[in-house]
Amino acid sequence: MDYLIKIIFVVLIAVYGLVMNMNLSTSARSTKYLKEDLEIAVHDAALFQDQQKLANGEFVFDKNKAEQEFKNSFKQNTGLTDSEFKIIEFKIFDQSNSTFPVTYKATNVKFEDVFSSPTIVAVIETTVNKYFTGGYSEETVRRVASYSYKVNLDQSVDTTTSIIEGLKTNEKGLVWAVPFTKNITSQFSPDRVHPITGRVESHKGIDISASGVENQPAVAVRDGKIAYAGVINGYGNIVIVDHGNGFETRYAHLNSIKVTTNQKVKTGQVVGLIGSTGDSTGPHLHFETRVNGVPIDPLNFYK
Structure with a gap:
């Protein structure tokens, strides 16, 4: 009888260890994928610049479009609904509100960085089991990601330009962009x-x-x-x-x-x-x- 109890005890310990290992594995994988999905969403948001400002030589994000695109991209990549995650912070640093370099320190997660050019940074919150189907952990996770443009804010460039003569325009009035080759x-x-x-x-x-x-x-x-x-x-x-x-x-x-x-x-x-x-x-x-x-x-x- 004592032998049987020992066997049962060992089996229970093994099952418990297996479950705990599954939880740890699920948490590790889910938070890794979560970080990647968040980085993609921030990148997608950063594609939206104010075109009028850009035409005037100023690099400024279109905040409303950028934030909406961030939310749409994150939901599409993760499969989460609005009720299953929170956007804790969504910050924009550009020529409309910042003098670079600028130091950013998140208030809800351990993250600090120095941005030397226009940047979008976002912090989200969710739980492992909401993000990773089949997960067992209710652990709350917060992740941060940023995307910076390496924009040359100094426009003092070489402006010694020339016009290449003899280029033929087509029926639409265009010349080929590379006179050296059409390959x-x-x-x-x-x-x-x-x-x-x-x-x-x-x-x-x-x-x-x-x-x-x-x-x-x-x-x-x-x-x-x-x-x-x-x-x-x-x-x-x-x-x-x-x-x-x-x-x-x-x-x-x-x-x-x-x-x-x-x-x-x-x-x-x-x-x-x-x-x-x-x-x-x-x-x-x-x-x-x-x-x-x-x-x-x-x-x-x-x-």
């Missing part, structure tokens, strides 16, 4: 595998590259005004040209920028030299065309 290494695509992250993400433009392309000029494809010239995460050094009537072109991953915000440019004018800044695996020009903010395949304008 396209990556097409516009809604579901391209990102060469760095390995994730399936939309490729909102085309990549133009060939041997020897580094430091070759990228030119404005039509007359316009520089809406932004500086640095944006992912894009690296980028120039955005407003051509009017909602038509915009973007020239990214530049080694150097040759224009400044609000400057008027002519067709064929050099806006920068091709490079590999930002999320890039080699020298190329990432070229985008947008109509009313919506990315359109650039080749639609060159057929």
Whole structure:
């Protein structure tokens, strides 16, 4: 009888240990995934800048749109409903309210950082069992994530620009963005595998590259005004040209920028030299065309 009791006791201890191990494993996995989902949501929120401010050379987030996009993205990625999580803090630091660098210290979680450029930071609260289906723990977790743009707030750049003569315009009045080559290494695509992250993400433009392309000029494809010239995460050094009537072109991953915000440019004018800044695996020009903010395949304008 004593032997049977010992066996039962050992089994109970083993079961208890297994349950506790499952709880710890569930908590560890869920909070890891929660952090990743939160980082994605903050990144998505940071895509919303005030376009009017940007056109005037000021980097300012559209707070209402950014916060709404953060909530939508977080709910979509986690599957949580409004009642299953709380947004403890949602802070925006940009040129409308901050002088950089700025020190941020969260009030509800142990987190402190110094931001040297426009940043969005968010803190959320939920419980393990709400986030991770099948979880047993009622543990309350708070997580924080931030996303910063590496924006060059100093516009004192080299503005020694030139217009490349002899470039032929097509029937839409556009010249090709890279006089050096017409070779396209990556097409516009809604579901391209990102060469760095390995994730399936939309490729909102085309990549133009060939041997020897580094430091070759990228030119404005039509007359316009520089809406932004500086640095944006992912894009690296980028120039955005407003051509009017909602038509915009973007020239990214530049080694150097040759224009400044609000400057008027002519067709064929050099806006920068091709490079590999930002999320890039080699020298190329990432070229985008947008109509009313919506990315359109650039080749639609060159057929």
